Amino acid sequence: MTVEHLGRGPLERNEIPARVARDIPAGSYVNLGIGQPTAVADYLDPGAGITLHTENGMLGMGRAALPDEIDPDLTNAGKMPVTETPGASYFHQADSFAMMRGGHLDICVLGAFQVSAGGDLANWHTGEPDAIPAVGGAMDLAAGARNVYVIMTLFAKDGTPKLVPACTYPLTGLGCVTRVYTDHAVFALDQGQVQAVETYGTTVAALSERLQLVLAQ
Amino acid sequence: MTVEHLGRGPLERNEIPARVARDIPAGSYVNLGIGQPTAVADYLDPGAGITLHTENGMLGMGRAALPDEIDPDLTNAGKMPVTETPGASYFHQADSFAMMRGGHLDICVLGAFQVSAGGDLANWHTGEPDAIPAVGGAMDLAAGARNVYVIMTLFAKDGTPKLVPACTYPLTGLGCVTRVYTDHAVFALDQGQVQAVETYGTTVAALSERLQLVLAQ
Amino acid sequence: MIAVDADAAVAGISDGATVLIGGFGAAGQPVELIDALRRSGAGDLTVVSNNAGNGDEGLAALLAAGQVRKIICSYPRQADSWVFDGLYRAGKIELELVPQGNLAERMRAAGAGIGAFFCPTGVGTVLAEGKETRSIDGRDYVLEYPIRGDAALIKAFRADTAGNLVYRKTARNFGPVMATAASVTIAEVTEVVPAGAIDPECVVTPGIFVDRVVAVPEPAAGVAS
Amino acid sequence: MIAVDADAAVAGISDGATVLIGGFGAAGQPVELIDALRRSGAGDLTVVSNNAGNGDEGLAALLAAGQVRKIICSYPRQADSWVFDGLYRAGKIELELVPQGNLAERMRAAGAGIGAFFCPTGVGTVLAEGKETRSIDGRDYVLEYPIRGDAALIKAFRADTAGNLVYRKTARNFGPVMATAASVTIAEVTEVVPAGAIDPECVVTPGIFVDRVVAVPEPAAGVAS
Secondary structure, three states: OOEEEOOOOOOOOOHHHHHHHHOOOOOOEEEEOOOHHHHHHHHOOHHHOOEEEEOOOEEEEEEEOOHHHOOOOOEOOOOOEEEEEEEEEEOOHHHHHHHHHOOOOOEEEEEOOEEEOOOOEEOOOOOOOOOOOOOOOHHHHHHHOOEEEEEOOOEOOOOOEOEEOOOOOOOOEOOOEEEEEOOOEEEEEEOOEEEEEEEEOOOHHHHHHHHOOOEEO | OOEEEOOOOOOOOOHHHHHHHHOOOOOOEEEEOOOHHHHHHHHOOHHHOOEEEEOOOEEEEEEEOOHHHOOOOOEOOOOOEEEEEEEEEEOOHHHHHHHHHOOOOOEEEEEOOEEEOOOOEEOOOOOOOOOOOOOOOHHHHHHHOOEEEEEOOOEOOOOOEOEEOOOOOOOOEOOOEEEEEOOOEEEEEEOOEEEEEEEEOOOHHHHHHHHOOOEEO | OEEOOHHHHOOOOOOOOEEEEOOEOOEOOOHHHHHHHHHHOOOOEEEEOOEOOOOOOOHHHHHHOOOEEEEEEOEOOOOOOHHHHHHHHOOOOEEEEOOHHHHHHHHHHHHHOOOEEEEOOOOOOHHHOOOOEEEEOOEEEEEEOOOOEEEEEEEOOEEEOOOOEEOOHHHHOOHHHHHHHEEEEEEEEOEEEOOOOOOOOOOOEOHHHOOEEEEOOOOHHHHHO | OEEOOHHHHHOOOOOOOEEEEOOEOOEOOOHHHHHHHHHHOOOOEEEEOOEOOOOOOOHHHHHHOOOEEEEEEOEOOOOOOHHHHHHHHOOOOEEEEOOHHHHHHHHHHHHHOOOEEEEOOOOOOHHHOOOOEEEEOOEEEEEEOOOOEEEEEEEOOEEEOOOOEEOOHHHHOOHHHHHHHEEEEEEEEOEEEOOOOOOOOOOOEOHHHOOEEEEOOOOHHHHHO
16 A cells, blocks of 8 residues: 655655644644654644644644744743744643653654664664763653654665664664654554555665565555 | 649640640641641631641631632632632642642641550541541641641540550551640650640649550650 | 533443542532433443532432442542432442542542552551552552543633633642543533633643533532532 | 842752752753852752753853762753763763653652652663563553752742742743752742732642742843843
């Protein structure tokens, strides 16, 4: 059932968040991670009643603040100034993470260094000896959101796959990722099985060989 | 150091809460249990900045509501209509009991069936076969308040002591009571030692014999 | 978050469900939703509520209708709990007595994804018998587990169209905690206002926890009295 | 609850103390209180805060002064965390990395009298290594313990004379949790109003958790920028 989009190249950088946005159902409560996941907000249907959660303590987060709207007391999880929508609410950190960890968020979208076929996520630490580790809310989101979607390039700069049989980077969460959105394909993960939902500028067969993974269609 | 008040009889029913009130320091946060402990509020110095907590979700509880002030949404733990003081706040049950169990209340005053010399409290259940048990917040208060004070008559209607070597009624909490206010005496409990702080219309020696307890002076 | 009538709101609650019901005595008791649950005929229910009903209305009427198999509460016995008292003495209702703070914290744990917690309340008492205990930093604790509901019926003061709730005074009590601990949360309110009409700093229950809202235009006080 | 100046407010914080410091980046960071703590000269501190300082002010300045032996935080590495980065790479500061939700929940546990709790975050990761784990109802959890402070330094928007606090927008973040978890809680606010001037329904931190209040009349926003 894979749709192979062969009349085009890979998704451009801004097309990936747009593709994610299409999969978010109306009425969902969603947390968008720092970096490219934040851009998903730009592609959500404003009429779909999707509510954004930011783990520093807010539901109903709006778009990025314009220069004359900047309020240092109103930021997102990336510490960038944002705005408030009608129906927003503020709460403290324990309540914010209780909401997340209690399974009340429908979807979170995160970046990743690696995702395994079994849905393991590695996105918080490269493990390099001189790297200063920082985890923030990543492990809480991985453990708490009902669905964890990942945005990443499918291959690292050196060409090695980032969707892998088993992660080599330190893990953020076990078996939590259900969808992976990349430049070359969108994948659905289920019980260790990887299905290519759509490919862009390549075929399932070609990807399967390059990833050294069995891809269900 | 016991003060023996021999020129008078035992404390009257309304004198016991008044005696408790004298021992509550200015600025304290206090929870008053259902029944006679509630009357302690009537004897607190209004200028002493003592704040009352009611476990159904309020700090800054005021006096009982007059008939024209009754609001069914504003009650104390005994479900009686009360009032609000300036500086009051409302919170939900988990926050209210977190406040209690986290050791933030300075004093709670409770009624009791029995208190042991070691400070064990029995005040929630007679243990009789046909009695319907009800515990409410009693066990939480016993475990959570920094100081647990008890108001009770020193002897049951059949004349048996209620301050005992070991409780025979089902326990509410272990080693939690530090002061016992009764008609015949005020007791301070510390590490299994019982000191009579004041007696009313009787002597330490007489009480010691009647209670079959060694009373420190 | 859909504003519906009380009967439609509770229609999905089926036989055998665990239902969290807000209120401390009459304050915060969602009488209209409880009445709708009674009319629905759902039976074999487990009800989690602080009390076991007062007088003959609301929760007491649900018990009287024989729809409740078991009640989990902290304080069933009251001056006007005759309906429960009769059923209990006749062996027609099961009682699980839970200290009030544990009742609240166990529901909070369910809503917060906590698997279990070590709690100071009840150590050495019959209510802790058979439970795992542990000494941590020189203090004894009892291990307590979450209480989850299939549905929560709560009463708030006001909702907005995003499902945000505010409460009134001590009628707030169990509502905010129960809202987090159930698969479906249904709130009875006196009015529904547009999103944005409730100050975001003052929202007590964010709309993410609220599935259905029923407006009962009587003043909140009048319903309970 | 006494309104005092910042230096008097932090005077009791001694060498070796564990200090909870509010804020998520600059939002909610009590810069005036941190500066006073720096001036006090208290050293060998353990600081619990979400981040490890930004730029050269506030928490970063406290670190630069060499007063902090160890920091417990979730996200030390940022674009402008050069002070921490340098100390860390030079081996001059100890780091305990805690997931953000665990940081919040562990302080909440300290404030709520919970001895420990089974938590879903971090299962199977290096941050759970050596910690007790347990499977409950088919899900794996890690046992986490409370984090208590000798003092908490937080920033709120407004206090009343009863010590009640309200916050502003996402600057609320860790303040309300830290206020419950420390022996002494000190709040920096923009103004102190009479008791009764804050709506009792909207109080976020009840005065019972607040020991000292310092009014810093600049707008909250101006202090942090």
